[in-house]
Amino acid sequence: MDMRAVAESLIAGDHVSTWELRDAGPDDFPELREIRRTGSPALRNAARALLFAVGGPEALGEYDLGLVRRLIRSKLAVEVPVAMRSCEYWFAIPTTDQAAVLDAFGLSDAEPVTMSLGTEIWNQHYDSGHQRCARVYVSPALDGWTLVFGRPSDDQHPADITEESSWSIEPREQYQAMLANEKVYRGVESARCVELSRRFSAAHLYFRSHGDSMTSWCIAEKGELVRFYDVAVPEESVGELAAENGYLLPHExxxxxxxxxxxxxxxxxxxxxxxxxxxxxxxxxxxxxxxDHCDADTIAEALSVHPGKIGPHTRVEGHGVIALTRCGREYGHPRTLLTGLAYTPPPERPSVFDEDRT
CATH class of the missing domain: 1.10.287 (Helix Hairpins)
Structure with a gap:
């Protein structure tokens, strides 16, 4: 693969995705390292980003890895919280003990990151394979809550899940298999919240799709499931919340x-x-x-911390980390193309819902 051409595309501002790097691998490291030694400053920076994307932190080498860590440490000291976008799925734990959260989720190899960098990494978790389950972003304590973006490996691969490769080619049977898998995941998520609440007194899990109307929330306290709601299966709801008063539920x-x-x-x-x-x-x-209708964003803002509403007003303790799950330890860091260490939320897309409120 012509890595110099890819590096030049990055410099030019062209969109480059990890999917386009799917054929790159260790055989491309010598070319990238040569660019790091002899290229222009812009090319050297692009080569460093590509080394990380293709080989993870290990591919950077001690010098570059130390450089990145020093840069992150310098930014942590002056970082101002920035609202997250596209968070979709996250846990909220009422604790400032990040080490205990890492232990509870079975995470290791934690690397400090700014909230901006953690967000940039998290926004690239949608690829196939173990991209979704290898790595988790754990926030600093935000107004006393630690947010966890991602699932433990065991939750991503429960025993009762059937792999899509084993599904029938008949559409109706495929649909039934998909529904059965979703039911398994709902049970796993509820059990995870209950387990976490025994250790931290409470645990919340929120989901809000930005592509459609799917949303859910799960609240557990002191080892008991207090509330479960999923718009896809309102008949499975458990309990109710005062925070829902004055709203229609999403399925209504x-x-x-x-x-x-x-x-x-x-x-x-x-x-x-x-x-x-x-x-x-x-x-x-x-x-x-x-x-109005409520959704996971509404409930999170009322009960804990909503990632899309953090900002300079948010009280921050400690720093965020990127950590590996069991899948990450087994398969390595998923491919992530970091074009910078600063994150700016994308502008909201124009919508007819915002044009005229008369």
Whole structure:
């Protein structure tokens, strides 16, 4: 693979993903290390990022690894919390004892990271294989809560899960197998929260999909399951929370009059219909006093710390770490292309829901 060309693409600002590096490996290390020795400053920085992406920290060598660690330490001293985006799935534990959290999740090889860098790494956990279960980001204590982004390996690979490769080719049977796996994961997640709550007095687990309306939350206290809710299976709900009062649950329909949108005119521009639908929906909700829907973000903000709302106002103790799970210890660091040590949340995408609130 022409690693110099890839490095030049990084310098030019072109998008390069770890998927595009799938054919790269140890055979490319000599070329990258040569670039590190003889290239321009920009090329040397790009080569360092590619070495980390392809081979993990071990591929950097002692000098570069020490350089990165020193840079992280310097940034930790002056870091200001930045709201996270695309967090989707996280635990919230009411403790400042990070070492105890690492032990409870079976994590090791912890490396200090800034919150910005931890976020950048976490946002690259979607690839296949063991990318999702090899590494976990553990935050510093935020207003007394430690947030954990990722699952322990045992939770990612429970015994009762059936691998997709063993599923029938018949669509209905595939769907049933998928539902069965999801039920297993729900049981594992609830059991994990209960187990953690015995050790830390409480444990929360939140999920909020940014691609659709899927959301769930699980709250355990002192070894008891206090609340479980998943929009996909509201019939399996356990308990209720005061924080849900005044909201509709995600699966509940908004009780608007029948036919309330039937007379909205369809024009050549579909956005015209959508804008009018949004305006009328909001107006009717206000007139009829219909509450908003809650989701995991709502509940997390009310009960613990919501990652998307942290900022300069957040009290921070300690520093975050990236740590390996059992899968990480066995298979190594997943491929992660770090283009910098500073993270800026992407701008919110424009939406018809934000254009006009009349």
């Amino acid at each position: 329909d908004t009780p608007l009059p029948e036919g309330w949108a039937d007379d909205i005119e369809h024009t050549e521009n579909p956005l015209d219909w959508q804008r009018e639908w949004v305006r009328r929906h909001r107006r009717l909700k206000a007139e009829l006093g219909i509450p």
